[in-house]
Amino acid sequence: MSGMSAVNGGISMSAEKTYAEINEKIKNGKAVVMTAEELIAFVEEKGFLRATQEVDVVTTGTFSPMCSSGAFLSFGHSEPRIRMQRVWLNDIEAYAGLAAVDAYIGATQVPEHDSLNSNFPGEFKYGGGHLIQELVERKRVRLKAFSYGTDCYPRQEIETSITLDEINEAILFNPRNAYQNYNCAVNLSPRTIYTYMGVLKPNLANAHYCSAGQLSPLLKDPYFKTVGIGTRIFLGGGVGYVAWNGTQHFPSIQKDSTGRELGPAGGTLALIGDLKQMNSQWLRGASFLGYGATLAVGIGLPIPLLNEEVTKFAAVKDKDLYAPIVDYSDAYPNRKPGNLGFVSYAELKSGQITVNSKQVPTAPISSYPGARKIAGILKQWISDGTFSITEPVKLLPNFNDQITANVLKG
């Protein structure tokens, strides 16, 4: 701790670390790793500089339904060969517009004969997310495929069964996960509505939010100073990587009606990893009444404390992180701009917020205990020396890049 005397001498000094220096410490079992919750407490007591000097990596976590998830599966070839044109797994269609025996199973796909919302609200008890969970649990899954037949792939149909271990590759590839921030959803209409944010009671009778707040990965690296292409992460109970920015990655700074800045929002991640080493505790099929099926994904992002600026962002608390309150009966479905104000995650977690002068009970969709567990597991992996951190090949676009959403005309 040679730097400490300089601090005591009153000379300002920077605390800078490189990825290589941190990895050397991880390798030697000497890295100091904290969860984002622990860092908050540490910074309160000792300040940003000491935290940056003494802590090497901060771990974050989130465990929440993430619809833009799925897996590439490569089944292996039958005798004779088939060029699968359409493929179903337990009656759920996987996209097969790829090479002969490759397909992509999406988390929100539902079985062929699901009653959907015809008996409203539909239950969506089983979907692609549940199927992915069952594959990870090594359950046997029915495979059915059709083809038109070619000279090199003569077979026209196959009905068999597979397990995750019997197929060649299974690659979880989620085009949009880990939303940086999310709406707090309410319902201003006089009828109950069934949304991807859960059941919203009429006349502003409840409010649902979906973020781990102070533990959430991209709220702790809001300006994408450390996370980028190639960043190694906790994904679905195993190891995964950041492949790219997620779809709909529109990083921005939130502002309320008075122009006050209320922190970042809009970033997303595309994630990839080997499904075979994941764990169904952190990849769980989920059903939203009247909306559809999806997959709850557990994600943990390590943030190396390279400098004080990174530490400051990683130590932000729930009371300084804000979500916009959005009406899901009209504003959201009809894409009307504006919101009903902003509310902090500290207020959301208290169980009650005030909207339009009314006291409204809140409930989360994202599991905070799950997020805390993931941050703890990732901390353990890094402390054990089994998980090193990665310098990104390229950082992700941030709010300075001013990426804006295009609107679909029609």
Added chain:
Amino acid sequence: MAPERIVLRFTPDTTEKPVIYRLVKDYDLVINILRANINPQKEGTLVLELTGEKYQQGLEYLRQEGVSVQPLIEGITRNEQLCTMCGSCTDICPTKALYIERPSMEVFFNNDKCIVCQLCVKACPMHAMEVRF
């Protein structure tokens, strides 16, 4: 100790009798109606919480009136393996039987407060709430 929960079943000819009024006036019982339903055949079902010193006499009166009285054995359990403690059930539950403990944000289920309305059964994204008979 939670109040006794019972299921009353009425035939078409007992449906129209003011039995609840009698339970209150003659037997001084405290009544909390949890669920009530009459089907098109005029058969009624009533799920009640009942407390009071003259509890047994009250039940005896009901039986004399031809009302079937059975303990409520139907119940809700939480499958701990399936529950991810997201908490999305906690503002759907009308009696706060499902609740969040702060600051841990862990989700708990207090069976004593459950009125078996079953709203959580459909609202839970993980199908962790199960009906037990």
